[in-house]
Amino acid sequence: MTKPIVIISLISIVAGIAFMIVSVSVVTGFQHGIRDKVIGFGAHIQVTDMGDNSSMESTPVLIDQEFYPRLQEDERIKNIQIYAFKPAILQARRDSVQVQLANDKDTLESRQDILGVRFKGVDEHYNWSFFDDKIVEGRIPDFSDQNNEVFISKYMADMLGYKVGSDLDAFFYSG
Numbered sequence: 001m002t003k004p005i006v007i008i009s010l011i012s013i014v015a016g017i018a019f020m021i022v023s024v025s026v027v028t029g030f031q032h033g034i035r036d037k038v039i040g041f042g043a044h045i046q047v048t049d050m051g052d053n054s055s056m057e058s059t060p061v062l063i064d065q066e067f068y069p070r071l072q073e074d075e076r077i078k079n080i081q082i083y084a085f086k087p088a089i090l091q092a093r094r095d096s097v098q099v100q101l102a103n104d105k106d107t108l109e110s111r112q113d114i115l116g117v118r119f120k121g122v123d124e125h126y127n128w129s130f131f132d133d134k135i136v137e138g139r140i141p142d143f144s145d146q147n148n149e150v151f152i153s154k155y156m157a158d159m160l161g162y163k164v165g166s167d168l169d170a171f172f173y174s175g
Contacts (some may be wrong), residue, residue, distance in 0.1 A: 040130035091169035095163035
C-alpha cells in the first residue's frame with residue numbers, strides 16, 4: 001500500500017527539482033542577456049570626470065593623461081572608445097490631428113510629439129560590432145567625412161515617424 005505513495009512522492013520530488021533547475025537556468029540566461037546589452041551600449045569601465053555636472057552632458061576628460069598610454073599597451077583591454085553625451089529634444093515628423101464633432105462644437109487639436117534623448121557622440125574608432133546583428137534598416141554612420149548622420153532605434157524611429165534618410169529635427173540646449 002505504501003509503494004504507490006513512495007513512487008508518487010519520488011516523481012513529485014524529481015519533477016520539482018527539474019522545474020527549479022529549468023527556472024534558475026532561464027533566469028540566469030536573462031541576466032546574461034541583460035548584462036551583455038548594458039555592456040554593449042556602454043562599457044565594462046567608463047572613465048569620467050568627477051566634477052558636478054547635473055546637465056546629463058558629459059564633461060570632457062583629456063586624452064593627454066598619464067595613464068592613457070599604459071591602457072593602450074595593456075593586452076587585456078580590447079578597445080578604448082572616446083565618446084561624449086549631449087542631451088536633446090527630438091521632434092516628430094508627423095502631426096497627429098484629431099477632429100471632434102460634439103454638441104454642435106467642432107474641436108481641432110493638432111499635436112506634434114517630442115522626445116527627450118541623450119545623444120552619444122563617437123568617432124571613427126568606435127567599435128560597432130555590438131550592433132552588427134541588431135540593425136533592422138539603414139547602416140552604421142560613415143566617418144570617412146564629416147557628416148550629420150545619427151543612428152537611432154527602430155522603436156524611436158517608428159514612434160517619431162522617421163525613416164532611413166529622413167532629416168531629424170533635434171533641439172539642443174546651449175548655455
